[in-house]
Amino acid sequence: MSRLLALGAALLVAAFAACHLLGLREHVSVLSGTAPPGSGGDASLGVAYALSWFGGVVLAPILAIAAGVLAAVDRLRSR
Amino acid sequence: MTDLSPTGVVVRPGAAGRLRRLGAAALSLLVATAVWLPSLQLFFRHEPGEHRASGALSPRGEALLAHQLSLWDEGGAAQDAALARMRATNAEWDFMGRTFLVLGLANAALRDPGAEARHLAVIDRIVDETLALERERGMLHFMMPYATRGPFVQQPARSLFVDGEIALMLGARALVARRADLEAELDARVAEMRSRMERSPMLSAESYPDECWTFCNTLALGAMRMADALRGERRGLDLGRRWLAAARARLVDPRTGLLVSSYTHDGRILDGPEGSSLWLVAHALLLIDPDFARDQYARARRELGAELLGFGWAREWPRSWSGPEDVDSGPIVPLVGASAGSSGLALLGAAAFGDAPYLGTLLTSLDLAAFPIREGGRLRYAASNQVGDAALLYALSFGPLWQRIAAAGGAP
Numbered sequence: 001m002s003r004l005l006a007l008g009a010a011l012l013v014a015a016f017a018a019c020h021l022l023g024l025r026e027h028v029s030v031l032s033g034t035a036p037p038g039s040g041g042d043a044s045l046g047v048a049y050a051l052s053w054f055g056g057v058v059l060a061p062i063l064a065i066a067a068g069v070l071a072a073v074d075r076l077r078s079r
Numbered sequence: 080m081t082d083l084s085p086t087g088v089v090v091r092p093g094a095a096g097r098l099r100r101l102g103a104a105a106l107s108l109l110v111a112t113a114v115w116l117p118s119l120q121l122f123f124r125h126e127p128g129e130h131r132a133s134g135a136l137s138p139r140g141e142a143l144l145a146h147q148l149s150l151w152d153e154g155g156a157a158q159d160a161a162l163a164r165m166r167a168t169n170a171e172w173d174f175m176g177r178t179f180l181v182l183g184l185a186n187a188a189l190r191d192p193g194a195e196a197r198h199l200a201v202i203d204r205i206v207d208e209t210l211a212l213e214r215e216r217g218m219l220h221f222m223m224p225y226a227t228r229g230p231f232v233q234q235p236a237r238s239l240f241v242d243g244e245i246a247l248m249l250g251a252r253a254l255v256a257r258r259a260d261l262e263a264e265l266d267a268r269v270a271e272m273r274s275r276m277e278r279s280p281m282l283s284a285e286s287y288p289d290e291c292w293t294f295c296n297t298l299a300l301g302a303m304r305m306a307d308a309l310r311g312e313r314r315g316l317d318l319g320r321r322w323l324a325a326a327r328a329r330l331v332d333p334r335t336g337l338l339v340s341s342y343t344h345d346g347r348i349l350d351g352p353e354g355s356s357l358w359l360v361a362h363a364l365l366l367i368d369p370d371f372a373r374d375q376y377a378r379a380r381r382e383l384g385a386e387l388l389g390f391g392w393a394r395e396w397p398r399s400w401s402g403p404e405d406v407d408s409g410p411i412v413p414l415v416g417a418s419a420g421s422s423g424l425a426l427l428g429a430a431a432f433g434d435a436p437y438l439g440t441l442l443t444s445l446d447l448a449a450f451p452i453r454e455g456g457r458l459r460y461a462a463s464n465q466v467g468d469a470a471l472l473y474a475l476s477f478g479p480l481w482q483r484i485a486a487a488g489g490a491p
Contacts, residue, residue, distance in 0.1 A: 001100050001101075001103070001104045002107075005104065005107075005108075025450055025452065025461050026452075026461055027461075028450050028461045028462045029164070029461055029462060029463070029464060031410060031419070031462040032409060032410075032419060032462055032463055032464050032467060033168045033169070033406070033409070033410075034164050034165055034167075034168060034463075034464040035164045035167055035168075036164075037160060037161075037164065038160075049450075050450075050462075053450070057119070057122075057447070058115075058116075058119065061111075061115045061119075062108065062111045062112050062115045062116075063108075063111070064111075065107075065110075065111035065114055065115055066104070066107040066108045066110070066111035067107075069107040069110050069111060070103060070104060070107040073103060073107070
């Protein structure tokens with residue numbers, strides 16, 4: 001289970017990294033109803049970036065900490 | 080073999096093991112949430128002294144200023160693109176972005192006399208271009224399409240939204256350094272606004288057909304107070320006090336004690352207390368009745384302001400008033416009711432009323448949820464736009480302009 005949680009955390013961070021490297025940060029201007037600079041803008045890209053950001057900074061650390069807690073508990077039990 | 084669960088249900092050992100593991104996972108997730116959520120703010124914590132009453136801007140303010148200046152310094156494509164992107168959604172944003180930037184630049188010039196010439200040059204460029212656009216394309220250029228849905232009650236049609244903010248830009252410019260042609264324009268605007276407000280039963284002029292806004296009327300009064308300071312008069316203050324008496328009698332929401340945001344020419348309330356208006360209204364009323372302004376801020380803080388785990392935000396509507404999500408509120412986050420428009424202008428309220436703790440939590444939220452982009456010494460927010468960034472610059476620079484009005488002997 002702890003591996004599953006850690007994998008979830010890694011996937012969330014990877015999703016955010018991918019969105020960031022694809023340059024989607026500019027697209028979050030759609031959140032204020034403003035088209036991104038330099039393009040017509042696809043609202044879903046901005047929403048995807050925002051979701052990946054919150055996944056990366058809010059959910060991923062929770063999953064990672066939980067994985068650590070669980071792994072520590074399992075180790076203590078197995079002694 | 081089987082186990083008996085505490086409820087008497089027979090559970091196979093494999094299933095019991097899975098349940099234990101799931102329980103342990105759920106518990107660890109709870110522990111992790113309890114550890115992480117209160118810690119999250121530490122990674123987005125604002126610097127101390129983000130808003131200073133005088134002297135240099137904070138590093139964040141300087142970086143915002145640098146970005147805004149770059150748009151107008153470099154002119155051409157970057158500026159046109161930033162304005163066009165906003166105009167595609169709301170022409171008002173183009174106009175208000177100019178107002179907030181001029182106010183921010185005026186404050187920045189008063190804070191740093193060494194930069195006055197540079198800031199005045201940009202102010203003049205903005206003001207001259209705004210006046211030219213209004214002259215060539217009319218007031219509708221800066222208004223939303225519904226401005227043509229019907230006739231203004233007072234004819235010939237004029238919008239206090241446009242007149243008031245142009246007057247505010249002109250007054251701010253003159254309070255930094257006088258320019259005769261612009262002062263003549265300021266006097267003409269002030270005279271026109273005063274005449275229209277005096278002719279209205281509510282001492283309020285329309286921004287849109289049969290639609291008056293406390294936002295626009297208090298900013299217009301702010302411009303009149305600037306004219307007072309420049310001329311050594313108190314006519315703006317006198318009208319402001321009478322406007323406030325009328326507003327207290329008819330424009331206060333009885334449940335919250337907050338001023339409503341819009342009403343008809345004869346005083347029928349249209350929209351109730353609205354965060355995207357109230358924070359700015361309270362800051363403008365500092366020039367008319369500081370005690371009432373502080374009371375409005377305190378009420379807005381109670382009814383609209385919220386803080387949790389080091390993050391701050393503001394609601395668009397109090398819980399007792401059901402209002403829509405619209406172009407003023409911006410997107411509203413479900414459950415907590417956080418409004419982008421209200422939270423953005425709450426920064427101005429918090430700065431103007433010296434509410435450093437709330438300002439700090441709002442800035443923490445801004446760094447988490449508005450996606451700052453730093454390029455060199457410049458700062459902008461990806462989730463925002465030019466008007467949002469300019470409003471934040473105005474909030475962080477707030478102080479010297481209002482102080483200059485008071486110092487000119489016009490303190491209420």
